[in-house]
Amino acid sequence: MIEHVTISDLGVIERADLELASGFNVVTGETGAGKTMVVTAFGLLLGARAEASAIRAGASKATVDAEVAVRPGHRALRLAEEAGALLEDEQENDDDAEAPATLLLGRALSSKGRSRASVSGRAVPVSVLGGIGAELVTVHGQSDQLRLKSASAQRRALDSYAGTEFRQRLDRYRELFAQWQQLSAELQEITTNERERRREAEQLQQALEQIDEISPTPGEDDQLKAEALKLENIEALREAARTAQSALAGADAAEVVEPGPNAVELAEAAASALNAQTDQDEELAAIASQVAQASTLLSDAAGQLGLYAAGLDESGPERLAQVHQRRADIDRLLRLYGPDIDTVLRWAEDSRTRLMTLQSDEDRIEELTGQVQALESQLWEQADELREARLAAAERLAEAVGEELAALAMPHARLVVDVVAASELTRHGADDVAFLLAPHAGAQPLPLGKGASGGELSRVMLALEVVLAEKAPATTFIFDEVDAGVGGKAAVQIGRRLAMLARHAQVIVVTHLPQVAAYADQHIRVYKNSDQSAADGAGFTASDVRPLTHQERIGELARMLAGHEDSDTARAHAAELLEAARAETRE
Numbered sequence: 001m002i003e004h005v006t007i008s009d010l011g012v013i014e015r016a017d018l019e020l021a022s023g024f025n026v027v028t029g030e031t032g033a034g035k036t037m038v039v040t041a042f043g044l045l046l047g048a049r050a051e052a053s054a055i056r057a058g059a060s061k062a063t064v065d066a067e068v069a070v071r072p073g074h075r076a077l078r079l080a081e082e083a084g085a086l087l088e089d090e091q092e093n094d095d096d097a098e099a100p101a102t103l104l105l106g107r108a109l110s111s112k113g114r115s116r117a118s119v120s121g122r123a124v125p126v127s128v129l130g131g132i133g134a135e136l137v138t139v140h141g142q143s144d145q146l147r148l149k150s151a152s153a154q155r156r157a158l159d160s161y162a163g164t165e166f167r168q169r170l171d172r173y174r175e176l177f178a179q180w181q182q183l184s185a186e187l188q189e190i191t192t193n194e195r196e197r198r199r200e201a202e203q204l205q206q207a208l209e210q211i212d213e214i215s216p217t218p219g220e221d222d223q224l225k226a227e228a229l230k231l232e233n234i235e236a237l238r239e240a241a242r243t244a245q246s247a248l249a250g251a252d253a254a255e256v257v258e259p260g261p262n263a264v265e266l267a268e269a270a271a272s273a274l275n276a277q278t279d280q281d282e283e284l285a286a287i288a289s290q291v292a293q294a295s296t297l298l299s300d301a302a303g304q305l306g307l308y309a310a311g312l313d314e315s316g317p318e319r320l321a322q323v324h325q326r327r328a329d330i331d332r333l334l335r336l337y338g339p340d341i342d343t344v345l346r347w348a349e350d351s352r353t354r355l356m357t358l359q360s361d362e363d364r365i366e367e368l369t370g371q372v373q374a375l376e377s378q379l380w381e382q383a384d385e386l387r388e389a390r391l392a393a394a395e396r397l398a399e400a401v402g403e404e405l406a407a408l409a410m411p412h413a414r415l416v417v418d419v420v421a422a423s424e425l426t427r428h429g430a431d432d433v434a435f436l437l438a439p440h441a442g443a444q445p446l447p448l449g450k451g452a453s454g455g456e457l458s459r460v461m462l463a464l465e466v467v468l469a470e471k472a473p474a475t476t477f478i479f480d481e482v483d484a485g486v487g488g489k490a491a492v493q494i495g496r497r498l499a500m501l502a503r504h505a506q507v508i509v510v511t512h513l514p515q516v517a518a519y520a521d522q523h524i525r526v527y528k529n530s531d532q533s534a535a536d537g538a539g540f541t542a543s544d545v546r547p548l549t550h551q552e553r554i555g556e557l558a559r560m561l562a563g564h565e566d567s568d569t570a571r572a573h574a575a576e577l578l579e580a581a582r583a584e585t586r587e
Contacts, residue, residue, distance in 0.1 A: 001506040002137070002476055003102075004067040007545070009059035010109075011037035012528065016545035021522040024502035027510045027545075028517050028556060029526030035510050038526065038545065039139070039480045042508070044107040046137060047130020050115040062109045068136055069100040076135040077101055083128050085120035105133060139478045140461040148435060148464065149449060155433040157464075158417060160471050162393035169389065170429070173382045177427050180375040187368040190361055201358040204351045207337070211348045214329045216341045221334070224327045231320040234312050241309040249302035264302060267295035376425070383430035390419045390431055397467065404463035404497060409490030410456065412441040415464070435464075458482040459494070466497045469504040476506040483513045491515035499585050514560040514574065518581035523548045525556050554578065 007016040012034040029035045040054060041064040055062040070076055080103055081087060087101060106118040107129065117129035138147040148154050159170060190197065230237065250262035274288035330341065338344040357364075394417035405413040416436040424430065436445035437460055439452040452460065458481050465477055483494050495516040501507050502521065511517055527544040548556055557574035559565035 002066055002068050002508075005041065006063070006065045007037070007041045008063045009056040010041055010062040010064065011054055011056060013037050013041075013526075013545060014056060018524060018545060019547065020506070020508065022506055023521040024499055024519060025506070025508045025522045025524060026517045026520035027508065027524045027526065028512065028560060030528055030559075031512075032528060034526045034528065034545075036480075039478065039510055042137060042139060042478050044109070045105045045129065046133040046139065047117075047126050050107070050109045050126075052109065052111055052113050055109055055111050060111050063106065064108075065104065065106045068103045068105060070103050070136065071100050072098060074135070076103065076132050079128070079132045079135065080119050083119055083124045083132075084122045085124075086122055087120055103132070103136075105129060137476045137478060138465075140458050140465075140480070140482065147461070151432065151434060154417075154435045154448075155428060155431070157435075157468055157472070158390060158393055158397060158419075158433050159428075161397050161468055162389055163471070166386075166389045166393065169382070170386060173379070173386060173429065174427050176375060176379055176382065177425065180372065180379055180425075183368055183372050183375065187365065187372055190365055190368070194361070197358050197361060201355060204355045204358070208348060208351055208355065211333060211337070211344065214333060216330055216333060216344065218342055218345065221327070221330050221341050224323055224330070228320065228323045228327065231323060234320075238309055238312045241305045241312070245302050245305040245309065248298050248305070264295065264298050267291060267298055271295050379425050380430070383425060386429040387419060387421060387431050390429075390433065394419050394433075400467045401460075401463045404466055405460065407490075407493040408459045408463060408497065409486045409493070410439065410459060413456070413460065414438040414445070415460070416445040453484070456485075458484070459486075462494065462497055462501070465505075466501045469501050472504075476508065477501065478508045478510075480510045482509060483511050483516050487513065487515075495519035495581065496584065499581075512560065514557045514577060517557060517560065518574075518577045519585060523553045523556065525552070 001022050002020050005016075005018045005020065007013050007018075009015075016038075027035055027038050037054075040048075044050065044064050045066055068076075077087065085103070087103075102120075104118070104120045106116075107126075108116045110116075115126060117124050117126045119129060119132060140147070148157055159166065246262070248263045250265065271288060271291045274284060274291055278285035278288050333344050334340065337347045398415050398417045401415040402413075405411070405415070414437070416438065418432075418434040418436055420432045420434075422430045422432050435448050437448055437450075437452055438445040439456050439460075448460070449457065458479055462479060462482055479498070482498075483491055486494065491513045492515045494513070495518060498507055498509055498516065499519040509516065509520070517523060524545060524547050527546075529544065554571055554574045555565040557577060558567055558570035561573055561577075562570035564570055
């Protein structure tokens with residue numbers, strides 16, 4: 001609900017600060033005082049077109065700001081957050097989890113024709129402000145767009161009116177519809193792209209055959225690189241091994257012609273010399289042990305060098321060619337499928353899974369076709385059930401609105417809620433819903449907004465809102481010209497129904513009828529002040545807007561009744577009217 005509104009330099013309103021009640025708020029004032037500017041202010045917060053002519057004469061800009069309390073989870077809050085609004089967290093503890101949040105809506109008009117909009121401190125496009133405002137406030141007036149103008153809004157209103165059982169049935173239908181959509185999309189993707197999928201399968205098959213033929217192992221590329229380096233330097237490695245073996249074990253072991261000393265013989269001779277004296281000194285015995293170990297190690301190393309050199313003799317150019325070929329095969333895979341063998345193997349594993357999926361298309365198509373057809377059959381059955389429920393709700397809604405219209409001085413008006421079978425399934429069923437109005441006896445029912453005057457249309461929307469309010473989420477309704485062309489008992493009925501609507505929502509009404517104003521929870525008056533004292537005779541007109549006390553309210557109702565707010569007779573009549581409305585509202 002709208003808690004506070006500030007208006008500056010809009011039309012004849014220089015400045016107005018309004019605290020609005022949660023129920024029924026009425027705005028009255030003399031003709032030309034500026035009541036229309038109040039409605040204009042709300043329209044600007046809903047994204048209405050800005051006209052520089054609406055700015056008060058002599059002012060450089062006009063502004064409208066509003067504080068709106070919004071329940072947690074409301075769509076308006078989500079839209080504001082998406083727009084970057086700076087929302088305050090008013091939930092101080094868990095017990096306050098349902099406390100409403102506050103949205104600050106603002107609109108500024110420049111005398112140069114520029115317009116700015118803001119939501120909770122963040123500048124936003126006017127369209128975003130309008131989208132957020134439309135979720136919170138509904139304006140019914142001759143120049144305002146109807147809340148229920150679109151077919152989707154009319155369908156939602158009818159579905160809400162249809163009740164809890166209908167909504168549960170609709171939820172079950174939507175769950176089934178979501179499954180049907182998902183499977184249908186998969187079936188369409190498979191059948192539509194069948195040629196591409198077949199080509200993809202062939203390409204994957206060829207790639208996997210190529211990888212399987214080479215059959216690389218993890219880390220093989222690094223192993224082959226090391227082996228190639230060894231084979232390319234085999235002669236140098238053999239010469240080094242033979243030379244080292246000769247130095248360690250002698251010419252016979254290394255098959256070297258030149259005789260010469262070797263390390264093993266020298267180490268053995270050293271060990272033998274020391275061993276003869278080890279029992280004479282412990283320190284020398286320890287050194288002798290080390291020399292014996294060195295002799296053994298040198299002998300083992302000489303044997304390993306011999307085996308190493310013999311192994312090199314078994315390898316040669318043929319093995320090197322094999323290694324180069326293997327590396328070339330692996331490099332080809334790396335260029336095609338990944339920077340290393342591990343990546344290639346992972347790609348092959350994923351591709352095998354994808355290939356199995358593609359190869360099973362025919363079976364999957366058959367399976368999906370059966371599932372889609374079965375779900376579609378169920379959906380049509382449920383859509384027929386939804387239509388029957390909507391038709392019953394449409395009849396009840398039309399009858400209830402007709403009763404309200406009769407009480408609103410439109411006894412021959414008729415609302416037609418048309419529910420027609422559609423040719424395609426949607427997530428809402430298979431129905432087209434339309435609200436049609438026949439404003440007079442014998443008139444052809446036409447879409448809402450056509451064939452009715454502004455005042456008649458406002459009363460039709462009032463009747464609809466009153467009937468729908470008990471089952472619709474609370475919002476704020478603003479009515480302008482709802483009482484146009486009526487008076488007497490019809491005016492009283494309008495007041496009563498606005499009070500009924502205010503039980504479920506905040507209602508703001510601009511009116512000139514005292515019968516309507518008497519039912520309000522808060523009465524706001526627009527005062528006009530004129531000054532013609534200027535030397536050039538131009539002068540100025542300004543308006544003040546403020547809520548009325550009980551006695552001021554009686555005086556305003558007296559003015560509206562008889563044109564004289566000081567008349568004792570008129571004041572007595574006004575007091576009686578006010579008390580009667582209060583008594584009826586309490587009941």
